[in-house]
Amino acid sequence: MRPSQAVLDVVGTFVRLGLAAVWLTSGSIKLADPGQTYLAVKAYQLMPDAVVHPVATALPLLELALGVLLVAGLLTRWAAVVSAVVLVLFIAGVAQSWARGLTIDCGCFGGGGQVAAGQTQYPQEIARDVGFLVLAGWLIVRSRTRLSVDGWLRPREAEPAVREVERA
Amino acid sequence: MGGAERSERKRRQQTAAGARAVAQARGSAGNRRTIVVVIAVVVLAVLVIGGVIWTNSSKNQTEGQAIPPVATNASLDTQGERQGAVVVSGKADAKVKIDIYADFLCPYCGQLQKSSGAQIEQQIQAGNLQVSYHMIPLLNSRSDPPGYSLASENAALCAADQGKFTPFHDSLFAKQPEEGQRGYDNAQLIKLGQDLGITAPEFASCVNAGTYNQPLNDALAKISADPSFQGTPTILHNGTQIDWTQPDWLTKLVAQP
Numbered sequence: 049m050r051p052s053q054a055v056l057d058v059v060g061t062f063v064r065l066g067l068a069a070v071w072l073t074s075g076s077i078k079l080a081d082p083g084q085t086y087l088a089v090k091a092y093q094l095m096p097d098a099v100v101h102p103v104a105t106a107l108p109l110l111e112l113a114l115g116v117l118l119v120a121g122l123l124t125r126w127a128a129v130v131s132a133v134v135l136v137l138f139i140a141g142v143a144q145s146w147a148r149g150l151t152i153d154c155g156c157f158g159g160g161g162q163v164a165a166g167q168t169q170y171p172q173e174i175a176r177d178v179g180f181l182v183l184a185g186w187l188i189v190r191s192r193t194r195l196s197v198d199g200w201l202r203p204r205e206a207e208p209a210v211r212e213v214e215r216a
Numbered sequence: 217m218g219g220a221e222r223s224e225r226k227r228r229q230q231t232a233a234g235a236r237a238v239a240q241a242r243g244s245a246g247n248r249r250t251i252v253v254v255i256a257v258v259v260l261a262v263l264v265i266g267g268v269i270w271t272n273s274s275k276n277q278t279e280g281q282a283i284p285p286v287a288t289n290a291s292l293d294t295q296g297e298r299q300g301a302v303v304v305s306g307k308a309d310a311k312v313k314i315d316i317y318a319d320f321l322c323p324y325c326g327q328l329q330k331s332s333g334a335q336i337e338q339q340i341q342a343g344n345l346q347v348s349y350h351m352i353p354l355l356n357s358r359s360d361p362p363g364y365s366l367a368s369e370n371a372a373l374c375a376a377d378q379g380k381f382t383p384f385h386d387s388l389f390a391k392q393p394e395e396g397q398r399g400y401d402n403a404q405l406i407k408l409g410q411d412l413g414i415t416a417p418e419f420a421s422c423v424n425a426g427t428y429n430q431p432l433n434d435a436l437a438k439i440s441a442d443p444s445f446q447g448t449p450t451i452l453h454n455g456t457q458i459d460w461t462q463p464d465w466l467t468k469l470v471a472q473p
Contacts, residue, residue, distance in 0.1 A: 079267060079270075079271065082271045082274050082275045082396070082397070083275060083360070083394045083395055083396025083397040084395075084396055085396070086275070086360050086396040086397075087358060087395060087396040090357070090358075090396075097357075097360075097361065097362055100360075101360060101361075105267075105268055105271045105272070106268075108267070108271075109263070109264045109267040109268065109271075112263070112267070113260050113263070113264060116260065116263075117256070117260075120256070122252065122253070122256050123253065123256075197252060197256075201248060201249045201252060
């Protein structure tokens with residue numbers, strides 16, 4: 049039996065708010081400590097210093113912007129697409145650190161930078177990001193949710209009337 | 217005009233009115249959507265610009281600041297205190313001799329200075345202690361822009377040439393920049409030296425030229441190759457590591473028979 053549209057809308061709402069909470073939390077922690085964020089980005093050893101600086105500045109703001117859009121439920125599908133792209137980049141970043149034998153903390157929710165050899169948590173970090181990616185995937189496939197600006201903007205009353213006129 | 221015809225016309229009129237209303241509703245919903253999206257984009261843009269400004273100002277707190285000079289007892293410094301990349305403070309016949317390995321950017325080095333700096337200087341003045349300060353540019357890449365560790369340590373050696381190492385060292389730790397943020401540039405380091413009473417023009421040229429960069433980097437390479445080196449700060453007494461987190465470590469050391 050397929051769940052009803054109403055149930056899927058409610059599930060989607062929780063998915064949207066969950067992903068929003070992830071971005072708002074990680075973004076605000078990163079924004080609050082720009083020095084640490086710079087070191088966390090730098091620890092991936094992927095970019096020259098001249099690029100680390102703008103990336104470390106922009107990343108928390110991008111995360112917060114996605115969080116705000118998802119909380120509001122505005123441009124939900126676009127926010128989900130960008131979220132998925134960012135998460136894939138995060139997963140790639142963690143995976144390459146793991147593959148290259150770097151010993152870093154992902155700095156996903158604050159912290160970051162070098163850690164002792166036994167302190168890395170690459171599998172957990174990747175698993176967590178894949179979980180978030182599933183949330184983003186849901187919203188890409190099915191972006192309709194309750195309590196969203198997108199829903200408020202959708203011309204709800206007009207749609208059946210349109211169909212009636214077309215029939216006539 | 218038959219009843220059927222009338223009702224047919226009425227139906228058509230109603231349909232036309234309904235279509236108009238739908239078109240209107242659609243148009244206004246489309247406008248509403250555009251307006252909301254534009255407002256949202258503008259609000260987000262303002263937040264992002266504000267965020268960039270906030271991030272930069274928070275990371276560049278040291279910009280345009282004069283490092284407050286910290287005065288220390290003149291007996292702690294001598295004209296010949298610099299020996300290569302090491303600065304020696306205290307009497308040669310002091311009972312206890314220790315080596316301190318530190319980096320001006322390292323937060324724990326700042327803590328060591330805060331918790332033990334005054335005691336160390338007291339014991340040097342009392343003639344009980346001789347300290348060899350090894351400055352290690354271990355965190356040179358960890359300021360933004362990178363390079364503060366090496367620049368500050370070179371400047372401290374330049375200050376040592378002018379017999380002003382200890383106040384220079386203490387001033388830098390007293391107003392220590394944070395890791396991942398902007399350090400102090402050469403102009404600020406030179407200004408600090410001048411505020412501490414250095415008048416020789418050689419000081420500024422020494423700071424700007426990075427005169428001691430090479431010996432400092434050599435010292436870093438040498439100590440990094442030592443497997444027993446645990447990072448900064450490290451305090452060694454006769455080659456054994458001292459646990460400086462014990463509040464009475466120095467008192468105990470000096471009290472040893």
